[in-house]
Amino acid sequence: MLPMLRRVSFAVNKARPTAQTFNTPTYTSGRRGSAVSAMVQDKDPFKPAQRVAGQRQDVWSIVNEAAQASPVQPIVNMGQGFFGYNPPQFVLDAAHEALGKVECNQYSPTKGRPRLKKAIADAYSSSFGRTLNPETEVTVTTGANEGMLSAFMGFLEPGDEVIVFEPFFDQYISNIEMPGGKVVYVPLHPPANGASETTSASEWTVDLAELESKITPRTRMIVINTPHNPVGKVFSRDELQAIGDLCVKHNILILSDEVYDRLYYVPFTRIATLSPEIAALTLTVGSAGKLFYATGWRVGYLIGPEHLIKYVAAAHTRICFSSVSPLQEATAVAFEQAEKRGFWEESKAEMKGKLDRFNEVWDELGLPYSIPEGGYFVLVNLSKVQLPADYPFPPHVASRPRDFKLSWFCIKELGVAAIPPTEFFTDANAHTVEDWLRFAVCKPDEVLEQAKERLRGLRKYIK
Template structure:
């Protein structure tokens, strides 16, 4: 019989080489720096991570509390999503799509991030290529690479004089010839983000139509991350609404966490063609099977109530005010930035300092 002491020095079998431990990601560095400054007695406002410092609206909190009192809501939800939430999402989005959206076109996910991972897992195969525009939300990259697909980097470029003046999101542009040159027979999808993290850019109709035309021409999917869809300050165009053919190959990502300041609830969704959604469902089933049921019910009620109580409009007005206060500091310092057309981002240019 082998004793535990005689085996304790043997190395363990190993790990997935994709995950390299050691070092620190940007979030750890920012949060640890902020914590160290606070411990030294300095007053610090940590702007490095996008979590809300206030509670979700009371009507949403009350809805979750009510859901917890229903025994069935504390058990596994169906992998597609709770019927009440699927119906509420269809009701919420149908006016935007200008048609009756079917619940067969919706998959509820455990947050928007898991939703995107389910899209990538369900649709990508090793060797496929995915175009991601820089700058980007960092989670896209490992989510794609863990499927065995390859990330191909495109660019959204600022104006040449961004270091000298404050600019708008529309002034960040895509070189369309450069973009099309990235497309190969292996290109399976492109990821776009509007309103954009971290630029604050909202893609305009002309830009979205161009992306849609290229998707049809070269036959690839569009993954449209629209989690900040209710925080826009001008026009907001949804790429899936431009034409039936563009809609057919578009998967739209939504988030209750961003819309209701409830990122800890982990409720997201994917909207797409009813022939494509089953592959997202299949992947979601294997990733986490079921999304928290009481929060699904709470979000369903919150979505329905938000259609009539002016919540989205009031939230936008509050953010416009907060954003003016925020940007006034950098105006005073004389530091140029990109004025966000959506989201709560401020991309500041420190070059001249």
Template sequence: MFRVVRRTMSSKSSNPASLHNPYFSQGKSQKDVWSLINETAAAAQQELGRPIVNLGQGFFSYNPPDFALKAVNHTITTPQYNQYAHARGNPNLLESLSKVYTKDLGRPVPKEEIQITTGANEGLFSIFFGFLTAGDEVIVFEPFFDQYIPNVEMTGATVKYVQLKYPQKLDKENVTGDDWEVDWAGLEAAITPKTKLIVINTPHNPIGKVFNEKELHRIGQLCIDNNLILVSDEVYENLYYSPKFTRPATLSSLPELKDRTLTVGSAGKSFAATGWRIGWVQGPAELIKYVTAAHTRICFSTPAPLQQAVSEAFGEAEKNGYFELTRQQYLKKYEIFTKVFEELGLPYTKADGGYFLLVNLSKLKIAEDYEFPADILGRGTEDFKLAYWLIKEIGVVGIPPTEFVYPPHRAGNSLEKCLRFAVCKDDSVLEDAVERLRKLKNYF
């Protein structure tokens, strides 16, 4: 599973740093986008002497709901919940999720079909390590959530990239998630005898696209025809803004797809608690057992008091309509935030789900002699310059979306014109951002 790196006696060094895993060389140790942008924001805030509005990383500016906090206060003082949880997960949380998925998937979902993980990212990591070995291939749609790539590559497998095609009309007008079309010819060509998994993200980060039933059917049929597993990253499953959320594991037109679908979920996204690191994977028991095997060796056990708190929070959410209320609150957040882009004529992708907004800022004209630091120039794409300029001149943080693109595909990519903003903030924070962004009209 792991690459073996042989060193000859002549290359032996007295520097212990020379023993590093070679995966983290050749640019892979470059400062990540989150550190680069957040450090830029912190420096600008100190330099300007006033707060910066951070709509970059997808962390919440407010607490989880009171009933979830109450559950934590209860569980953290109960002795049994402060000890190791079972590697499969807290039985109460497994039972809660069994009820949730039984309702959402429209069929009985036993606890044997669920594995609790230390965040959704570790759930993905466990899937990859449970099924991949060196030489295997995984298909990922581009743009992608950036953690997919190293998680796959560390198993020795290779990522094959398939485009969600940038809709050219986004240069001039608003679009929807359906306008971001799958490169179907590219998808079919990417499948080889070495392919094991196709990964989708729905609702999608950074686009906000929810894959529609027709798209899911076509992807699912390819999985069935080629004996592939479909990994459906659904961490934003409770944030969708259409009457229903279509999942690959619920397709009535392709019921056999559920037998090869692994669904990834997140309490952090569902309860505004990204720091709790409680996630899960749902799927057929004969597939879940390999996720369990990998999870047990990666971290063995997920934080016990927080697992119990999430279980209790699901119970309360079912009673008080929390998820529907949250969706309505997010519709209001998008209404607040998109108002400024409507005023300025800056096109964006209307989010079908999630809590991001992808905005085309190509109307902006930045002075040719504007000075950028080496870290920003070193990225080689215009969206990093745009993000830096927006922090320094407007006081608002956005994320350059070419970070979610395979490096050889970044230069000249249409996403260079865009920035991604996170709306998982208090309404007052979004209103502050709107006031600042109105100043952009001076730079058209």
């Protein structure tokens, strides 16, 4: 049985308007009581909360629906970013061994197993430029996503604003809104010539004046993702310095989503390393699932100063108490051995090779793409692809931007699944990417070759 948990108030260091309080009504007998009773009876017990009500069909269900109905089988799934192969053997061996240990099949400490926290601290100290304290500066979470939810739950009050760059990881939005936060969007601007020429992911840029114009007295946090999904952009040191300086100036927390932090192909900078003032405001998010090809393990972690980490850990305790014990133990071993085995450089070279190999097909077809600087996604511009005017798109696809039609068409006609990136934009800015599709290359080489062969079928639709 889990221990009884007491509700605690999360300390904050930024002035904000006082939250409204609500009084609970007292129900009485008599005519008033009858009226209240009738009101309660009129309520729909099956009505969902507003946070999940009225949502349009999400991209994942649309892609899966098309895949199931496609006459071209089996589908080559280049859409979702899960790996098409197992973690390395030394990681699998560690998982098998952990399952045989009694203590690894019971609750772990809520902040994570001591061995894993130490392994994370040891693995990250060199890139942070100092020795990290595993007990006060690291907390383990049930995947990076739950870690980010814990960060938002730990610091946001209703009405607080969080700045998010478009395109965004879709889970950011619900995670911010759950504790009552308001999302404020700032777009990354695509390269002006992206429809006609292959460009670098670095050419997706932030307008710093536009960013600062979105800051208000209610701005509590900003979310950065580098290397970026889906763009593949690695924010430059100068960009991060400018963003960090704004956060120091306005006393804004930074949530830096760095889950692809071992897959970078240009110089990579951690925003937390730029100055002591920026470090004091920064929580860095990591994912063992992304690093070790084990997304289903759901082992994530946050690194940051004690005055921030302790509130993330407090929220995590109330969300899921602790994370999966044997996989934490296996992840600890993975971190301990990765450097010795040359795994980091090997995985980076392997993924860069997959990107280069897959992108050969776009060079063949004359379709421009955005060359990734990190991660394992590539954005391809298909504005030259002319879809048949009378193609029978279902209404829920026909009503969405052109990239949904491109995705549906590629699945049904070619048997290749890709993700429409307008799903990661607001409606106001979706037009900037409606000719692009996102492909994930974290698949076996034979799958990449099969995808390339099928995608050559686009040639007859290119005008």
